[in-house]
Amino acid sequence: APILLSDYRAPAWQVEQIELDFDLGIDATQVRSCLRLRRDSTQATPLCLDGEGLELLTIMLDGQLLSPDDYRYADNVLEIDHAHDGSVLETRVRLNPAANTALEGLYLSGPRESGFLLTQCEAQGFRHITFFPDQPDVLASYTVTLRADRARFPVLLAGGNPDGAGDLDGGRHWARFVDPHPKPSYLFALVAGRLEKIGREYVTADGRPVQLVIWAEADAIERCHYAMDALERSMRWDEQAYGRNYDLDVFHVVATHDFNMGAMENKGLNIFNAKYLLADPDSTTDDEYRAVEAVVAHEYFHNWSGNRVTCRDWFQLSLKEGLTVFREQQFSADMNSPALKRIEDVALLRRAQFPEDAGPLAHPVRPAEYREINNFYTATVYEKGSELVRMLAGRLGQAGFRRGMDRYFEHNDGHAATLEDFLGALGEANDIDLMPYLAWYGQAGTPRMKARGHYDAAQHSYTLTLTQHTLPTPGQAHKRALPIPVKLALFATDGRMLPLHLDGHSNALGDEHVIVLEQAEQSFVFRNIDAAPIPSLLRGFSAPVILDGDYAPTELALLLRHDIDGFNRWEAAQQLASRAYDALRDGGDTTALTAWCDALAELFDDELFADDALLADLLSPPGEIELAEREQVVDPARVHALRQELQQRLGARIGAGPLLRRYEALAAQTNRQLDASSQAQRRLKRRVLELLALIDAPAAHAVAAGQYQDAPSMTDRLAALAVLVRGNAPQATLALAHFRERYAGDPLALDKWFSVQTQLPGELTLARVQLLAGDPAFTLKNPNRVNALFGAWARSNPAGFHRADGAGYRWLVQQLRPLDALNPQVAARLATVLNGWKRLEPVRREAARSAISSLTTGPELSRNLTEIVQNILGDS
Numbered sequence: 079a080p081i082l083l084s085d086y087r088a089p090a091w092q093v094e095q096i097e098l099d100f101d102l103g104i105d106a107t108q109v110r111s112c113l114r115l116r117r118d119s120t121q122a123t124p125l126c127l128d129g130e131g132l133e134l135l136t137i138m139l140d141g142q143l144l145s146p147d148d149y150r151y152a153d154n155v156l157e158i159d160h161a162h163d164g165s166v167l168e169t170r171v172r173l174n175p176a177a178n179t180a181l182e183g184l185y186l187s188g189p190r191e192s193g194f195l196l197t198q199c200e201a202q203g204f205r206h207i208t209f210f211p212d213q214p215d216v217l218a219s220y221t222v223t224l225r226a227d228r229a230r231f232p233v234l235l236a237g238g239n240p241d242g243a244g245d246l247d248g249g250r251h252w253a254r255f256v257d258p259h260p261k262p263s264y265l266f267a268l269v270a271g272r273l274e275k276i277g278r279e280y281v282t283a284d285g286r287p288v289q290l291v292i293w294a295e296a297d298a299i300e301r302c303h304y305a306m307d308a309l310e311r312s313m314r315w316d317e318q319a320y321g322r323n324y325d326l327d328v329f330h331v332v333a334t335h336d337f338n339m340g341a342m343e344n345k346g347l348n349i350f351n352a353k354y355l356l357a358d359p360d361s362t363t364d365d366e367y368r369a370v371e372a373v374v375a376h377e378y379f380h381n382w383s384g385n386r387v388t389c390r391d392w393f394q395l396s397l398k399e400g401l402t403v404f405r406e407q408q409f410s411a412d413m414n415s416p417a418l419k420r421i422e423d424v425a426l427l428r429r430a431q432f433p434e435d436a437g438p439l440a441h442p443v444r445p446a447e448y449r450e451i452n453n454f455y456t457a458t459v460y461e462k463g464s465e466l467v468r469m470l471a472g473r474l475g476q477a478g479f480r481r482g483m484d485r486y487f488e489h490n491d492g493h494a495a496t497l498e499d500f501l502g503a504l505g506e507a508n509d510i511d512l513m514p515y516l517a518w519y520g521q522a523g524t525p526r527m528k529a530r531g532h533y534d535a536a537q538h539s540y541t542l543t544l545t546q547h548t549l550p551t552p553g554q555a556h557k558r559a560l561p562i563p564v565k566l567a568l569f570a571t572d573g574r575m576l577p578l579h580l581d582g583h584s585n586a587l588g589d590e591h592v593i594v595l596e597q598a599e600q601s602f603v604f605r606n607i608d609a610a611p612i613p614s615l616l617r618g619f620s621a622p623v624i625l626d627g628d629y630a631p632t633e634l635a636l637l638l639r640h641d642i643d644g645f646n647r648w649e650a651a652q653q654l655a656s657r658a659y660d661a662l663r664d665g666g667d668t669t670a671l672t673a674w675c676d677a678l679a680e681l682f683d684d685e686l687f688a689d690d691a692l693l694a695d696l697l698s699p700p701g702e703i704e705l706a707e708r709e710q711v712v713d714p715a716r717v718h719a720l721r722q723e724l725q726q727r728l729g730a731r732i733g734a735g736p737l738l739r740r741y742e743a744l745a746a747q748t749n750r751q752l753d754a755s756s757q758a759q760r761r762l763k764r765r766v767l768e769l770l771a772l773i774d775a776p777a778a779h780a781v782a783a784g785q786y787q788d789a790p791s792m793t794d795r796l797a798a799l800a801v802l803v804r805g806n807a808p809q810a811t812l813a814l815a816h817f818r819e820r821y822a823g824d825p826l827a828l829d830k831w832f833s834v835q836t837q838l839p840g841e842l843t844l845a846r847v848q849l850l851a852g853d854p855a856f857t858l859k860n861p862n863r864v865n866a867l868f869g870a871w872a873r874s875n876p877a878g879f880h881r882a883d884g885a886g887y888r889w890l891v892q893q894l895r896p897l898d899a900l901n902p903q904v905a906a907r908l909a910t911v912l913n914g915w916k917r918l919e920p921v922r923r924e925a926a927r928s929a930i931s932s933l934t935t936g937p938e939l940s941r942n943l944t945e946i947v948q949n950i951l952g953d954s
């Protein structure tokens with residue numbers, strides 16, 4: 079049965095204090111736990127503790143050894159009679175970390191002989207370690223003692239402050255950690271093994287000295303310096319932007335190659351997927367550098383938005399994730415270019431979240447029910463959740479939002495909170511009722527907003543009529559109107575922004591203003607307007623909606639040329655490119671195609687336009703997934719072909735000569751520096767090379783082969799390799815062999831070798847993916863490797879994955895079973911690539927349906943994969 083938000087009850091039992099003792103070993107670890115209990119309810123609710131896969135050794139209640147008559151352990155719940163307020167419960171269990179392939183709870187990273195032990199508890203891994211009420215509204219004080227063989231496990235770490243360490247008999251040693259801040263069990267962590275470190279002293283703004291330490295295996299430790307800098311920047315930023323200081327004497331960060339997600343904010347002991355921590359120019363791309371900075375910041379920011387103020391229950395997950403993504407986006411915007419960051423985030427939202435919201439897995443940012451919480455660490459909870467915080471922040475303005483956040487942290491510090499607490503604090507601190515925005519948290523689906531303008535020459539007025547509509551999603555047939563803040567400006571045909579005089583406002587409003595659409599339909603009248611204006615709507619992407627703006631192509635081209643804001647220019651270019659795509663698909667009127675090509679060719683030639691990174695983004699049309707979202711019935715091969723043709727037209731309009739000359743000018747500046755202009759140069763160089771490959775493949779491939787050889791950075795190297803592979807160029811074979819050899823010892827670089835080959839065009843893809851799955855370096859046990867091969871194939875090469883004969887679906891589904899047996903979380907996430915099957919054209923649709931359905935018969939799947947498969951199939 080699903081777990082329902084409406085069933086939430088405050089826990090009857092709290093744990094005030096937990097003492098944990100670990101005797102660590104690779105295939106046998108003993109855990110002794112001592113809980114001091116508090117009864118919070120007057121009703122005689124029995125004490126129930128979660129525990130999964132635990133070998134129970136003994137239970138003692140208040141010093142008495144319990145016999146099996148005094149407790150029941152069934153269905154992963156341990157029920158204990160006779161506990162009372164103040165009771166002390168001691169349990170001893172045994173675990174086998176080496177056998178834990180699900181990477182949840184305590185597990186081994188790397189080979190048995192040399193690997194290290196670590197934990198992942200969010201969401202419900204703690205119950206795989208010991209018996210405990212494993213839910214986020216039980217906050218306890220932790221004292222953790224680790225014991226292990228000193229030679230095999232020289233480093234012993236747990237969350238909190240160090241509280242002693244020493245030797246034991248028989249070559250063993252111990253270390254103790256005490257966390258002064260009560261915390262939920264999902265924030266517990268330990269790490270034990272052979273690790274190297276780099277350290278730095280930090281003093282918080284409020285004067286606390288903190289030891290920052292990053293730990294990694296010996297071959298990786300020199301790649302941690304960038305992350306250390308990013309950590310220091312994050313800590314300073316949170317002090318300045320939000321007044322938040324760190325609150326322990328130490329802050330440990332650990333890198334592992336074996337991790338289900340990106341990283342984890344365990345109190346005082348963050349654990350990272352190595353992909354988001356290690357960085358050096360030889361093996362890390364520019365995009366990955368920015369991702370490292372963002373994830374380091376994200377996990378650090380959780381110390382306040384997540385740890386000091388945590389979630390009452392898992393339905394509130396976006397309370398910490400949406401908020402922390404938003405804080406991380408603000409930080410990244412401050413560290414880099416705000417416009418580029420916004421472009422990247424909106425593109426991600428459209429690529430990952432909009433399709434989720436439009437398909438069978440659609441769910442509200444605050445889901446009302448789930449079977450497996452790990453299936454809800456989604457783009458909706460994270461990315462859409464961040465957009466909702468952004469709307470609230472926009473509504474309050476910078477000072478008001480800060481005031482509201484101060485109130486939120488102050489009122490909820492040390493508590494497990496809800497989204498109501500969040501909106502309440504933000505609103506109360508500003509005397510504004512934000513509760514109407516709660517509707518966004520409960521309603522799935524992306525609202526579609528239609529905008530229609532009418533100019534009345536006699537009245538000198540412009541009436542903007544906005545309507546909203548949200549399509550039904552599974553389990554939510556009827557949708558209501560949501561408050562949609564629309565940031566707008568009006569442009570004159572010469573490209574000037576017009577001062578806004580809005581009906582109902584006595585003063586002029588400057589040239590940019592936010593109106594809020596609250597009903598299904600509303601009109602807004604602007605006065606003192608001398609000629610029909612061109613509206614620029616949803617500026618900065620002020621609300622996560624799909625806009626139907628009814629623009630003439632020339633109007634979009636004007637916005638593309640004249641807007642001063644980089645994001646808005648990009649948005650105009652995206653809309654114009656979509657219209658150009660429609661024109662190609664439908665034939666006939668080519669105005670949009672011509673307008674798009676002309677506007678971009680003009681910018682390309684404009685010597686005064688100096689922003690190379692923005693130009694690269696402007697020259698990129700929406701991706702295949704986004705374009706497919708515009709179709710009623712999707713043929714991925716056709717979407718791919720049309721998008722290629724669209725880019726060919728652009729390339730041809732600019733011309734091979736100018737592209738090559740621009741490439742050479744950019745290549746003359748090649749370096750491996752990370753400053754903004756060096757990154758921008760690489761980004762534009764890649765885009766220019768891609769366009770050239772579409773109109774003069776032999777020339778582009780010759781250039782790419784040279785770039786591959788001489789590249790001083792992974793960014794340039796991988797960009798060149800991708801052009802060769804995508805074009806199925808003869809030079810690809812040698813380059814791939816070279817890459818394989820050169821990076822054989824570097825798992826993160828090798829992941830890229832797997833990924834790039836999934837981008838072979840069309841019918842060639844599947845055979846290569848199958849070949850790679852048999853490569854000795856491939857393993858289903860490593861999530862990064864699985865995602866690098868299967869994930870990249872299915873997500874980044876839709877035309878290669880969605881073969882008309884259905885062989886892609888069948889083969890992927892065959893991999894899901896063995897993967898599920900090893901790691902249910904990774905299997906379930908991979909299965910979501912089939913989310914869009916219902917909108918495929920009939921032949922692929924039937925092939926996909928039959929492949930997915932084959933999972934519903936045969937041996938039982940994990941709860942994770944079962945839920946995804948059932949939801950994807952729906953009532954079909």
Ligand code: ARG
Pocket residue numbers: 200201338339340341342343376377380399452455903
């Ligand atoms: N809280 C982590 C973050 O920073 C995500 C961990 C989720 N892990 C999981 N197995 N569900 O986003």
Ligand code: ZN
Pocket residue numbers: 376380398399402
């Ligand atoms: Zn997070």
